[in-house]
Amino acid sequence: MLDGRRILLVISGGIAAYKSLEVIRRLRERGADVRCLLTHNATQFVTPLAVQTLSGNKVFQDTFSLTDEHEIGHITLARDCDLVVVAPATANLLAKMAHGLADDLASTALLVTDQPILVAPAMNFRMWEHPATRANLATLKGRGIHTVGPNAGPLAEGESGIGRMAEPGEIVAAIEGLLAKGPLAGIKALVTSGPTFEPIDPVRFIGNRSSGKQGHAIATALARLGADVTLITGPVRLADPSGVRTIHVETAREMLGAALGNLPADVAVCAAAVADWTVSNASKEKRKKYPGAPPPAIELAANPDILATLSEAGSARPRLVIGFAAETEKVLEHAKAKLARKGCDWIVANDVSPATGTFGGDFNSVHLISASGTEDWPRIAKADVAERLAWRIADFLKPGGAE
Template sequence: MLAGKRILLIIGGGIAAYKCLELIRRLRDRGASVRCILTKAGEQFVTPLSVSALSGEKVYQELFSLTDEAEMGHIRLSREADVVLVAPATADLMAKMAGGHANDLATTALLATNKPVLIAPSMNTEMWAHLATQANLATLKKRGIGVIGPAAGDLACGEIGSGRLSEVPEIIAALETFFGPKPLAGKRAIVTGGPTHEPIDPVRYIGNRSSGKLGNAIATALADLGAEVHLVTGPTNQPDPVGVRVTHIETTREMLAAVEGALPADILICNAAVADWRPATEAGQKLKKQAGGMPPALALQENPDILATLSRHAQRPALVVGFAAETENVIEHATSKLSRKGCDWILANDVSPERGVFGGDSTTIHLITQDGHEDWPTLPKGDVGRRLASRITDHFAQRSQS
């Protein structure tokens, strides 16, 4: 899929820049041509000579090079590629991209390009989690820039958390998905994501800690493979995925109505962490503390079961996938849920507080089917979305052959 593709690789500063040498070699092994822009910070970690030797091309470094700019080098570089890949994309580079800066060759080429851009972030975990970085990330995503990773684990600074540059095979897989065929073209998919909020009174609600990150990742991965995707999401702080139709809802009942309104579909993925119960009555005014400190009585009633309802729906999609967020006996509870709900697959994960899954960037999935279960490694949520989309692609390919 990468044979003949022209990749402009912008190498940012950071210890992870050493992975770019292996990335260049692997890309060329697959028939891609790689031109590189090496930033001033990147030069501190890899040399122009090593980059040039592996890419077989001149390495571009200076915006004000007389020879290069006589040929309008920043324009030519940015336009002759099929895709621009920034790896590692540091916090500084992301901030400059979000702000539209053009004070060196890398940022000028990024601002001048009319080609797709992918970034592979890499930085300290606190830098990655910082509100400024996350705001810049949201801005870049809204502009259609693709994001690969980051992964979680041991960082070069000695800390542990999200911020590792994705491994070379993961970056190549993302590029192959970008350039590859669209095996889900013609398929319609509905994905639910995020939490639901069930109002107690005008200012309080029953909810959960779901961030919506995984639902967005799944919707994006399906869209990348050509599916027409409709995401129905509860309240989150996540930007809407690019290329996906999005409906925002608050309550479980609103989510069920929105999904039923989006039918028919070929694929339904119920990832949302919906509230199982809601207050039997919603107070019209804010509930006040009572004399003696007694809390107000709060009667609950069960919400509709979205997964079970749609698994038995007259317009049931061909593939219905549910999620099971558990804190104990994960596989046992998920297997039981599969039979009770009537869906085809269950993706189970452990959301115990110590796991940091709710709101985190990674999770560990167990895929439960009628044939047994598969244990997936701990992966960034973006990679979970891509792995699930690939599994769905295989499922429909096998059906078409039988």
């Protein structure tokens, strides 16, 4: 049930807007307090009067309404709720959200809200499959926005394909799932992400091309399922995930220290691309280049093995330790060897050779390897990889759970 939960429903301009009326009815039946915001185009498909009658609340439409701004204000409207739902979410509105546009009340509210957002896409199948829409959706998922649908079936234009908005029952079920206590409630999770930078001198370092997108997405997905998440990240150009405690480090030794300092934990996901070596003769001053002089010798030493250390942490060892294997050749062979060598429970293996676009990209194709075998996952958005992995973790950690 949704007794007392406050939901802001944004209805945008698509033929599927008529389904939003049934969504409102079902939410009210479950005890939710539903406020509705209509775009200008939405009023071409459903009337404000019908929406107001079903919701029992005033309908909001105009950014510059002096009455609305006096009574509640668009910022309060966007924040005074437990969840923002966009149904239908047109390709246009998804594009506005992805690019941070705020040219009407709906896009302004979506930009200013600090609450979780669930979108139910609805559009022609060619619009859904367009690279721009796919990229926009990947961007939004990377920011932690939830989705439900779309489904396959007949479309308004007489065509058929993927693009139908999820049915009202599916949308309400997704809302209940997001607002309910998650399956990882009470679970403490530790996630490492990004690269590590090993200094050569105060201005130079040894590093790698990891963007941290996959590790940050995993931290977000675990938090969504109710886990208490600590994210330890190397230097990345990503915002700290919402609802996650984030610790910023630079070197492998700093990352290991932070990881050990946050034990015990129930699950550890080592998604960081930790540098294998550090510079043992790092200079405290910038190394200078002189005409005719040979380059300075750089001496390397092995970095601590964070994954192996967590796997051998004795009584403080997490119940589930997951490592990542970023390979450029013989992906499964090397990953299976790493699983045996490190002593962890699962390895998530992926091909990061330049042709795949995995490093820095929004998509990934992985293999989940454990003692019971190998699962080959299709190429999907990194946010979807994270969500699928989070649910696998939840299944494993639940009472009686197994691989």
